[in-house]
Amino acid sequence: MNNSQEAKTLGDWAKIAIQQHYQKILKHEALVLKDKDPEELHQMRVGMRRLRTAIAGFSCAVILPKSVDEKKVGEIATVLGKLRDLDVLQETLNTIYLPELSKTEQKKLEKLFNKIKKRRKGIAKITKEILHKNIYQNFKKDLNAWLEKPVYTAIASLPTEHILPDLLSPQISAFLLHPAWIVGSHVNKAENIIDFNIPAKPLEDLSHQEEMTLHSLRKEAKRTRYLMELLLSFYGENYQEMLKKIKQVQEVLGEIQDGFVLRQILGQVYGHDLQKILPIMAQKIREHRSQNGLRWEELRQFFLSPANRTQLRLSIQSPELILETVV
Template sequence: MKSDSKQSANTLGDWAKIALEKHFQKTIQYEEDVLSDRAPEALHQMRVGMRRLRSAAKGFAPALDLPKAARQSQIGKISHSLGSLRDLDVLLETLESGYKDTLPDQEKEEFKRALTLLKSERSHAFDAVRETLNSEIYLSFKNSLADWLNCPSYGEMAQVPIQYILPDLLLPEVSALFLHPGWLLGIKTKKGQVKIDNLTETEVEELFAKQGETLHDLRKQVKRVRYQMSLFTKFYGKAYSEYVEDLKEIQEILGKMQDGVVLTETLSRVLGCNLQDSLPTLAEKLLENRYLSWLEWQPLHQKYLKPEIRDHLRLELLYPNLPSNSKKSRKKKKKG
């Protein structure tokens, strides 16, 4: 089945193949540019393709019988190598475009030394990516998945009409998201009510020092749910798409907070001392920007703590678009 055959796709297996093919083609189209190190955007797009490919392999797992070389674990190993290089690209771009011209003269030499050290690390990270993309693991992954797409092998659930099984695929992921302890950071409970606590910049920094990893893990869970839900927008309405957009925004805001943490930790490591001692102006600006991102997070945090919002999302997932005769049957059963 080709990617342009969505009109005839009905089963879970049909849509699994469409998703895998789409993200596989996106991944490999950037391979040459990544190997030649031509542009950071090519690396970014290839990494996104691998992440979405892994998400599709997980989301459609009940319908798939993938070869070992093309399963989630192998995709994850390749994606990890790309991710390390991409993270350094983001750090360097952020430092050079966002902070370089804001520092006093007395900090510029130390800042320049930090950039030199990070560029050296990036060079090693690129060597690792080149080794990965020329490795037997990557070649086997490409060949195995290409062979599977030409002659797919499915699991037992593949023949089930996709509309009937979507709630069972999506609800466990959303439930895991809502149960994540990251939602509890920066809130207070009183008489059974959950409310956002108005934390100061100092309190936010103390929270990050103790539980920053929990908030980072929440972002990763948001991303997983967003990727999975994005696979199925065709089967739901406007409200569903709006939830997907909210998840994207949450991911980006939490990502900005995490970027500040990573920048601080990475610069302290490469410079061999506390960032506050070596680049105090930069350290202060990173703290300020993290706090601004924290404030940006609060409205969405508050929104998704509300029981009615969570209930509405769950109900939305329960009723994907069905053929007209099935909708009538569903309504009769609900009335009964």
Template sequence: MRVELNHLLEMIRFQEVKMTTTTVQKVKTLGDWAALGIQQHLEKVLKHEPEVLADKDPEELHQMRVGMRRLRSAITGFAPVLELPEAAENKQIGKVSRCLGQLRDLDVLLEALHQRYYPNLPSKEQKILKQVVSELDKQRQQTFKQTKKTIEGKKYKQLKQVLQQWLDLPSYTKIEQLPIEEVLPDLLLPEVSKLFLHPGWQVGIEHLQTESNPTNESTQNGSNPFSSATVELILQAEGEKLHNLRKQVKRVRYQMNLFSDFYGATYSAYLQDMKDIQEYLGDIQDSEVLETVMKDVLKSDIESVLPTFAGVLTESRYQAWQKWQLFQRRYLNSELRLNFRSTLLHPVIDSNSHAKE
């Protein structure tokens, strides 16, 4: 544990401190930063909206979904200072995000089936997979129609309108004039505390204690002491906890993204950790979702109909689990958590910047 933390800190020493000085100088108060965050993410959503409706490039949908998620994160993160109309509240943004998410999930599944799995299957299984793809294509067509209806609908148009009107004349609570650097820890620490207290970090720990011991070579050198079969049992019993942990990691990541201009290399390293954890847990989740979808379409267990494909999915989950476990061990280290919290308490900012102007 201590070796991993020291390695992280050693890596940080060789990174440059990233700081958008001009932005920080212009945007000083909590209210200023809230408005900037909402504006940037709303602009991203609007930029990609026409191409999403054209439905020619899946990347456009992905970018619009990211913008919508980050817009929602900004409104959640800055909630203590914002006075928004009801039409722009989080739940309204959430409805649009879920609609975009359903379409994006199908795009991800279809891309994985076409590019990652299909070329590596025997011809017999390829034929079956084509049938599944055909069915998913039909589902996507229906989902796109619903997405288009939502984007062109009255509630979404009202959401955009009221957000733009609010940006023209922002309305805040009384804490709006607080210097942003003074309240950063108060904005960041609550979500990070929820992350550290999440039960998902404990998934598989009991199995680790029963399958390994202090003299176990695989535990000492950091490799995975679990067999693939054991990992499958763990995911079957506690996979939902990991799925929920990923959601919390994503919340922390998006919120940390809002304030990266105020911190240095250590903060950036932890932010990268959040991105990596989200990715590896997402790989596990995507594999499980794909297997569930396949079962629903085929009306059968894929092990009997698509044995090669089932084996590839199992191996995919196992590889993602091994990558996740490295972060699990790291973040169960109390010293690292203390350092993480300490980083949030100390923004990298010129304390004399206000006095100079």
């Protein structure tokens, strides 16, 4: 992280994190408004998500204007996210599915691409509008003013390494206690307990509510990853290995969610008898769902393991020892 040599207190690190992600947002803003390159939108959205995590993670140390609070930043990020989700869907179709289809099925997919194009045009307009509205303009104006004269709480003067475990523990707990870990699990009715030795039911058998619960864990994994990455300089190998696993959870649940979204929009365009209309497409979707299901089950078992859960908790406990070797 830039300026890490100068940062001593929790307040110092809070300002560095907030400023870093805010600058990334500004860097991509102009090109997002031009809407020429989907990667610019992705990077601006990531900046917003990471800024939101920094604001939440350092909330005990900073006093921010209301226009820059976690909720307001989240509202802006959500609008950017809707456009990004369509770009991801279109890219997935073009790179993963389309090359595998017959000419006949490729032709039939034109109807889907037209629907995505029409929907994207409307959302792109909304995205450009919000970047000109008061919610975004006030956010920038007030955050610029805060960065010029930051306002901190009393606890911001504490040395960062002394309280990092306290900052991380609530997010780690939220991640480990998320109900998605037991979605689809087998319940031993005789003893009324979950039998973790039996794999969870297949993704295609999940209810809509269960799908939404998995999607919720993806968001929790993302928040956990972003917060841990903010503090990466203070920790060593065990911490980094756990961070990699959490990133994998975010990624595989993201692919699973993309599959749910694809299934939904295909149903809207072609009805629910996809096997008859697009048989190769239907088969490829099943294959990807199966692959992602296996990857998810492996990660699910990893984070349900008492030993691994303990290892994750321990990995955040001694930052000051690592800090001496890093700084």
